[in-house]
Amino acid sequence: MSAIPGFGGDLNSNIDEDSNLNKSSVVEINGQSEWRFEVPFRTIMKLKVVNGIGEIFGTELPLNVEISLTGVKYAIYAPLDEGCKVEYYCVSNKANSTSTNEDDEISEYISEETSMNHYMNLHFALESYRQSISEHNFVNSSSQKTGPRVLVVGNRHSGKTSLVKTLASYGCKMDRSPILVNLNPRDGVFSVPGSLTATPISDAFDLESVNGWGGSTTSGSTFHNPKQPLVKNYGFTSHSDNLDLYKYQISKLGVAVVSRMEEDIAVKNSGLLIDTPPLSIKDFTIIENIVSDFEVNIIVVIGNERLLIDLKKKFKHKIASSQLDFVKVPKSGGVIEVDDAYIRKSQEESIKEYFNGTIRSPLSPFKTELDAKDFVIYKCVDSSEANSNLSFLPSGDSFTPEASEMSDGDKKEEFSLDTYYSQLQEPSSSNLDNSIVAITQLPQNNKSARDLMNTCVLGYAHVSKFDDTKSKMKVLLPFPGALPRNILISTSVGYTE
C-alpha cells in the first residue's frame, strides 16, 4: 500500500542502514545504577540487554531481543546486584532527517545516584495496601473497599509521568491492573494529545512506541495487548486554555473511573495512578477537584517540600479524618527539562502513530472525502481568547444553543454550552485545515448541550484539507469504513502532513 503523505507508511523503510552513526558499543551498568541516554528523532538506537536485568521506567527489557528507540530520553535501571550489560548501535532515521534541528548524536552517561529505590519502596507500600484490600474484599463481598487511589503532583519536569509509568509497570508485574489516568492534555496517552484518558493497565508498556506507551484498541491487534482507554476530549494541550472545560471533563472522567472500578474487582483492588500537568498551590482548586472526583486517598509530591507543606495545610481536615495520606519522594537527577520543540515533535509523532502505527505494528489509515454539510461540528472554546474578545462581540453573537434547541434537562439546569463549545456555523479551510477532530458518540439529531458535554470519544480523525468551493473535507481515519454521522468536535490540536 502506498504511504499517505506525511504519515510515513512502512516505518522500517525509514531506517538508513548504510549510514551507521556508531559502531556497536557495550555498556556495563552496575546494580542499582542507571544508564541515562537521549536519542534524537533523527537517530534510531538499536539496543539489547545481553546479560542481567534492565528496565526502563519499570518495564523490563527482554533478554537478547533488539529494540529500536528514537526521540526518547530514557534510563535503563539495573535493579539486581549483578547489574546488566547492554549492547547498542545507532542508525540514522531517514523519516526525521530534516524535520528537526537536533544533532544526530546520542548523549549518554551512567549514574549511581538514582531515585529508583524510593520509587520501588513506594511501589511495595502500595502493593501491601492492595494485598490487604484484596484479602478484605475476598471475605467481605458485601462491603468492598478500593485499592490505593494515588495522585502524583510536582513541578514542571519533576518526573511525574515517569513515576506513574514506573508504578503502573511494577503493579502490572505483580498481576495488578491499576487504572492509569492521564490528566496532562499535553501528552497523548493511548490517544492523541488534547485528550484526558483513563486506561486499565494489565500488560507491559511498549517501549518502542512514541513516549513508551503503546497501542490502544483503535490500533487493532498490536504487538502488546492493546490497552482500552476511556477518552474525554478536552481539545487543548494546556490545561489553562479552558479551565472550566478541563475541570468538567475531569469530573466526568472521575465518575466513569469510579464506576469502572465498581465493575471489576481486579481493577478495584489495584486502584488508580493519576498523572497531572505541572500544578502549584495556586492550582489548589484543580487538585481539590481531582481529589474529590477520583476519591484520591494518597497524594505523592515529587521533590517539592513547599508544595507538600501547603497541601497538607489545605487538606488538614482530610488528614485528621484519615481520608488522605501524603508521601514525598525525591526528584530523580535524570529528569530532563524538555524544550517546546521536543514536546511539539513528540506530539506530532504520537498523532502520526495514532493513525499509522509503530514499526512493529503498522496500520492502514483510511483517507476519504466528506461533505461538511452532512456534519454538525463544534469547536472547543479557548477561554483565554474568549475573555479578551467577549466585550467586543455584538449582542446576539452568543454561541448558546437556541432555546428551542435545548432539551428540557438543559433548560431546568440553565446549562449553557458557550463556555465550553461553540458550533462551527461556517466550516472552512481557515478553521478546519490540518486539525484533529474528535468523533463523539452522539448522533447529530441530539440537541442536548448536556449530552454533548458528557459524550465519550469514539476516536479522532485528521482533516488535512478543506475545499471551500465544494465545502468538502479530506479526512484521515484510523479505521477503514464510513465515518459515523455523529457530532464532531474540532480541537485546537493541529497536525500538518
Ligand SMILES: Nc1ncnc2c1ncn2[C@@H]1O[C@H](COP(=O)(O)OP(=O)(O)OP(=O)(O)O)[C@@H](O)[C@H]1O
Ligand atoms: N531517570 C531518568 N533518566 C533519563 N531521563 C529521564 C529520567 N526520568 C525522566 N526522564 C525523562 O525526562 C523527561 C521529563 O520527565 P517526565 O515527563 O516524567 O516529567 P514530568 O514531571 O511528567 O514533566 P511535565 O511537568 O512536563 O509533565 C522525559 O523525557 C523523561 O523520559
